Amino acid sequence: AATAPRIPSTRLALHHFDTSYSLHLGDLWPSVRAGLLCEQKYGALLNNFSAANHVSQELELLNATNFVSKATQKVQQWQRGAAVEEVARGCQERSGEGRNVMQAEMMTQAETSPPLCASITSKIRCYTFPRGDITRFRPARPDALGLLDYYLMDAASLLPVLALNVQPDDFVLDLCAAPGGKTLALLQTGFCGHLAANDVSVSRTKRLYQILHSYVPREVRETVSVTCHDGRDWEQVKGGTFHKVLVDVPCTTDRHSAMEEENNIFHNRRTKERQMLPLLQLQLLMAGILAAEPGGEVVYSTCSLSPLQNECVIE
Numbered sequence: 001a002a003t004a005p006r007i008p009s010t011r012l013a014l015h016h017f018d019t020s021y022s023l024h025l026g027d028l029w030p031s032v033r034a035g036l037l038c039e040q041k042y043g044a045l046l047n048n049f050s051a052a053n054h055v056s057q058e059l060e061l062l063n064a065t066n067f068v069s070k071a072t073q074k075v076q077q078w079q080r081g082a083a084v085e086e087v088a089r090g091c092q093e094r095s096g097e098g099r100n101v102m103q104a105e106m107m108t109q110a111e112t113s114p115p116l117c118a119s120i121t122s123k124i125r126c127y128t129f130p131r132g133d134i135t136r137f138r139p140a141r142p143d144a145l146g147l148l149d150y151y152l153m154d155a156a157s158l159l160p161v162l163a164l165n166v167q168p169d170d171f172v173l174d175l176c177a178a179p180g181g182k183t184l185a186l187l188q189t190g191f192c193g194h195l196a197a198n199d200v201s202v203s204r205t206k207r208l209y210q211i212l213h214s215y216v217p218r219e220v221r222e223t224v225s226v227t228c229h230d231g232r233d234w235e236q237v238k239g240g241t242f243h244k245v246l247v248d249v250p251c252t253t254d255r256h257s258a259m260e261e262e263n264n265i266f267h268n269r270r271t272k273e274r275q276m277l278p279l280l281q282l283q284l285l286m287a288g289i290l291a292a293e294p295g296g297e298v299v300y301s302t303c304s305l306s307p308l309q310n311e312c313v314i315e
Helices: 009-038 057-059 067-093 096-112 153-163 180-187 201-216 232-236 254-259 269-274 277-291
Strands: 043-047 126-129 150-154 171-176 192-198 224-227 244-247 292-301
Touching: 009 254, 043 057, 043 153, 043 180, 057 096, 057 126, 067 126, 067 180, 067 192, 126 153, 150 201, 150 224, 153 180, 153 244, 153 292, 180 192, 180 201, 180 244, 180 277, 201 224, 201 277, 232 277, 244 277
Parallel strands: 171 192, 171 244, 192 224, 244 292
Antiparallel strands: 043 126, 043 150
């Protein structure tokens, strides 16, 4: 009997997304689906350790903008807008001099409120081209010391780093660090007293080493420890010691699954692995929580839209 043709993994992935995400996202799904199937756009994370000071001006001439600073400005606008709404509600309940004093106090508070992650947004600079502009960044170039001037990555990958809000001299754990983009972004803050970068994969850990040597000077690399442990066992290695922990877990990597056959988790041979992802993610999150010191902070992130891999794991 003839063997039935194998259905491409990308088609299986897209069918799964159509079935589940259309229910979860409703009318938003068609536009999200189109985004998943578009050519991936990268952001250029500027390397603060490189001596190439002209890079930001070069990128701005190409009409690229620092999306981190733009996001900060939007947060400040939102804060002011929220304060104005609160003032309007208060004015309906008060009158005369008391109303004017309250209005002045609330507007002053909005103007002086620190923006989201203010301590690190000035340190992390990531340039992107405007929506609809598919211009590609040139390859990164080395400076006189051989350090590359920027790192190309999915700009959304910076959001967990910003949410972690690293403060000066924090001990930081990147539990699932490879291939290294978030680790590099954490180092750009200049705030890590010590950074532990761990990944279970030997080959991916080698890639992490390469990135550190290509972008980070030796004296800063000495503050980084790279390990290759199963993240679920981290508490047994060094528990309760970190101020901040990033748990960026393995997931269905939705864009990759919809676009690439290579290493696709929707391949029939990986069905059991895919079904076990939420359990793995929960175990990694629990290990991350145990690795944090009392009062420490943990950020959990995926590159999937799946509620089973996000909300359900947290809850």
